[in-house]
Amino acid sequence: MASKRFEESCIFCKIVAGQIPSKQVYSDDDVLAFHDVNPAAPVHVLIIPKEHIPTINDLQASDAEIMGKLMLAARKVASQLGLAESGYRLILNCGPDALQSVFHIHMHLVGGQKMGWPPFPGDAQAH
Ligand code: 5GP
Numbered sequence: 287m288a289s290k291r292f293e294e295s296c297i298f299c300k301i302v303a304g305q306i307p308s309k310q311v312y313s314d315d316d317v318l319a320f321h322d323v324n325p326a327a328p329v330h331v332l333i334i335p336k337e338h339i340p341t342i343n344d345l346q347a348s349d350a351e352i353m354g355k356l357m358l359a360a361r362k363v364a365s366q367l368g369l370a371e372s373g374y375r376l377i378l379n380c381g382p383d384a385l386q387s388v389f390h391i392h393m394h395l396v397g398g399q400k401m402g403w404p405p406f407p408g409d410a411q412a413h
């Protein structure tokens with residue numbers, strides 16, 4: 287079996303490898319979930335594939351299963367942290383307009399207070 291994709295310079299690959307500490311809330315063979323170091327909500331968890339995939343733009347058909355597993359992990363984490371009834375939001379930022387800052391796919395799970403919608407206007411003009 288091919289080894290999992292790993293990127294030496296990636297902070298989330300280092301978290302998966304245990305080289306950088308994190309407050310884990312869920313782990314299985316393919317997925318890791320941990321609290322965001324700079325939470326934007328009362329509950330802010332990042333759910334990531336253990337394999338390095340930089341952005342949604344890099345996804346291939348063979349990644350369909352892992353992306354489904356991120357969703358299933360989100361359901362478990364939401365239930366575990368008491369958000370299943372009150373609600374939560376799942377966010378995947380891709381690229382500059384979405385302010386992606388870590389280039390290892392991650393799903394934000396945020397909740398614990400009422401949110402606004404939509405997430406516009408941002409800081410810049412439309413283009
Ligand atoms: P993005 O803007 O790329 O969608 O989100 C990246 C997220 O990763 C940010 O919310 C940021 O706070 C979080 N983050 C960045 N570095 C670390 C880290 O070393 N540990 C943890 N737990 N979160 C991190």
Ligand code: ZN
Pocket residue numbers: 292293296297298299300337338339389390
């Ligand atoms: Zn990575």
